[in-house]
Amino acid sequence: xxxxIKHLEMTLETIVESVNLAEExxxxxxxxxxxxxxxxxxxxxxxxxxxINAFHYGNQERPEKKIYLxxxxxxxxxIIHVLxxxxxxxxxxxxxxxxxxxxxxxxxxxxxxxxxxxxxFDVVPGRTxxxxxxxxxKLPDPGSASPNGQGGQNAAPQQGA
Amino acid sequence: MSLQATHRDAGKVxxxxxxxxxxxxxxxxxxxxxxxxxxxxxxxxxLLNLADVDYxxxxxxxxxxSGFTAVKNQSGDLKLLHLTKKVRDLLQIxxxxxxxxVFTDESTALGSFN
Numbered sequence: 001x002x003x004x005i006k007h008l009e010m011t012l013e014t015i016v017e018s019v020n021l022a023e024e025x026x027x028x029x030x031x032x033x034x035x036x037x038x039x040x041x042x043x044x045x046x047x048x049x050x051x052i053n054a055f056h057y058g059n060q061e062r063p064e065k066k067i068y069l070x071x072x073x074x075x076x077x078x079i080i081h082v083l084x085x086x087x088x089x090x091x092x093x094x095x096x097x098x099x100x101x102x103x104x105x106x107x108x109x110x111x112x113x114x115x116x117x118x119x120x121f122d123v124v125p126g127r128t129x130x131x132x133x134x135x136x137x138k139l140p141d142p143g144s145a146s147p148n149g150q151g152g153q154n155a156a157p158q159q160g161a
Numbered sequence: 162m163s164l165q166a167t168h169r170d171a172g173k174v175x176x177x178x179x180x181x182x183x184x185x186x187x188x189x190x191x192x193x194x195x196x197x198x199x200x201x202x203x204x205x206x207x208l209l210n211l212a213d214v215d216y217x218x219x220x221x222x223x224x225x226x227s228g229f230t231a232v233k234n235q236s237g238d239l240k241l242l243h244l245t246k247k248v249r250d251l252l253q254i255x256x257x258x259x260x261x262x263v264f265t266d267e268s269t270a271l272g273s274f275n
Contacts, residue, residue: 016185016186017186019184019185019186020184041247045218048184048185048218049218049219052218052219052220055185097255098255103257103260104229104230104260105223105226106223106224106226106230107219107223109223109255110219112255113219113251113254113255116254
């Protein structure tokens, strides 16, 4: 089924509704690609957090700016790109939400969750000048996929974001 | 599913029964409005029943923390009841499980507000 879908992209408005729209679209792709329930949850959450990041931090909630979402299905993984029209940022500058002094912060956990839930995660300079989040999840082994996606225990906390 | 919130009094404690998703937008806004409303009514001992909340994003987590801090700042207390597995896992990986008092039994939770 995964071979039927190679590349999808959509341009999103900088509005709250885009977060749900992006999540739903990527969940459909993930389900079609054979991911189990748990991995779909992790992928959906990561897309959600990526678009929230673009909406709030990248585009500063300015409606004239756009968010670009792209999904690639390769032979072995699902790759998601979220690009904003902000000024970009460096991962090294993102505070660690697990640090004692940040535990009661009301924001700043989105990057951490994406890093925890996906197999690969990076932020690179985008063609718009903004930040481009690139993250991927390895496709389930057709022989070992389970309804609950128990093969992907990738939610271990990572330091640094 | 959008968030729904109702609250009931259990002695000096207010139990807030939540169902749906606590996410960016209406869900987070409703949680904020509910907690702030209770504080305005001098209801400062709050137990959030999350039994029917199956999804929280970073915005929802932020709102939980914001509510917790607002209640604490008024010398009150905010505790959590009946976490679903996904919500519990999320609080664990963000280390917030150690910040909140979390209960699996309502009567025990109510008795802890002293």
